[in-house]
Amino acid sequence: MSSRERSINDVRGWLRGLEVFSGSLPEFAPEDAPEDPVRLFLSWLSDAVADGLRDPHAMTLSTVDEAGDPDARVLILKGVDTSGWQFAGHAFSPKGHQLSVHPRAALTFYWPEHGRQVRLRGPVTPGSTTDNAEDFLARSATARAEALLGRQSQYLADTAERDQALEKALAMVGKEPSLVDSAWTLYTLAPTVVEFWQAAASRVHSRLRYERTATGWGRFPLWS
Ligand SMILES: Cc1cc2nc3c(=O)[nH]c(=O)nc-3n(C[C@H](O)[C@H](O)[C@H](O)COP(=O)(O)O)c2cc1C
Numbered sequence: 001m002s003s004r005e006r007s008i009n010d011v012r013g014w015l016r017g018l019e020v021f022s023g024s025l026p027e028f029a030p031e032d033a034p035e036d037p038v039r040l041f042l043s044w045l046s047d048a049v050a051d052g053l054r055d056p057h058a059m060t061l062s063t064v065d066e067a068g069d070p071d072a073r074v075l076i077l078k079g080v081d082t083s084g085w086q087f088a089g090h091a092f093s094p095k096g097h098q099l100s101v102h103p104r105a106a107l108t109f110y111w112p113e114h115g116r117q118v119r120l121r122g123p124v125t126p127g128s129t130t131d132n133a134e135d136f137l138a139r140s141a142t143a144r145a146e147a148l149l150g151r152q153s154q155y156l157a158d159t160a161e162r163d164q165a166l167e168k169a170l171a172m173v174g175k176e177p178s179l180v181d182s183a184w185t186l187y188t189l190a191p192t193v194v195e196f197w198q199a200a201a202s203r204v205h206s207r208l209r210y211e212r213t214a215t216g217w218g219r220f221p222l223w224s
Contacts, residue, residue: 021199025115028198030208030221037194037210037217038080041118044196045080048111061087062106063098071098077109078135084190085120086127088135091183093152099124105189115199120191127186136184145169147181195222 007014026047034040048056057077064070073095079086085107089095099105103125109118127135136144146152148169149162156162173179191212198206207222 060108084188117197119195122191133180135186
């Protein structure tokens with residue numbers, strides 16, 4: 001029996017044996033954190049970029065559907081400023097429907113090599129027509145053509161039908177490069193809560209929660 005087969009026969013033991021938070025980890029002193037979570041987030045993100053971490057701007061977007069059931073998927077972060085954290089998607093996709101019914105969401109970032117997690121929650125608003133169009137036009141031709149199909153997450157019965165539709169959409173994008181899909185949306189999540197979580201080799205992890213107040217942000221260290 002190979003070691004891989006042995007592992008699969010004892011999934012619990014195999015998982016228990018896997019390491020987490022290995023290697024050296026950065027220090028985090030919540031008492032020295034800036035007043036504004038945007039600054040701290042950008043400094044953690046730039047650490048991830050500087051150290052060559054893979055897909056440092058990928059994050060999990062969690063939403064809730066009509067029935068109250070949660071859903072989640074990975075998206076790319078499109079921007080961060082004082083108005084919030086931005087991501088983009090198709091309004092007719094499941095996430096787009098969910099956000100139109102419950103315009104609130106959570107975002108989760110995880111940079112494993114740094115043992116860092118950031119969690120945000122808050123209301124989500126769609127962008128203006130101009131912002132949506134600008135984001136759409138910055139995408140690759142194939143990504144624009146795919147969006148124009150407007151069929152994300154629908155059942156795919158026939159790959160040949162998809163390939164043909166994509167080819168047609170690509171030709172359309174080639175002929176009319178300024179063509180914009182009016183359902184493409186740049187969303188902004190304006191967090192009411194942002195939590196920074198730093199793993200420590202000692203397993204006494206550090207957590208700092210920012211809560212939005214009428215005038216700015218409150219900062220609260222949390223038990224790990
Ligand atoms: C690293 C990564 C980045 C992604 N970025 C996006 C994105 O920016 N926008 C998007 O609509 N889907 C993106 N996706 C695909 C989504 O995870 C998801 O499959 C798709 O949006 C359909 O989700 P929905 O059915 O919940 O609407 C990305 C997937 C991965 C793995």
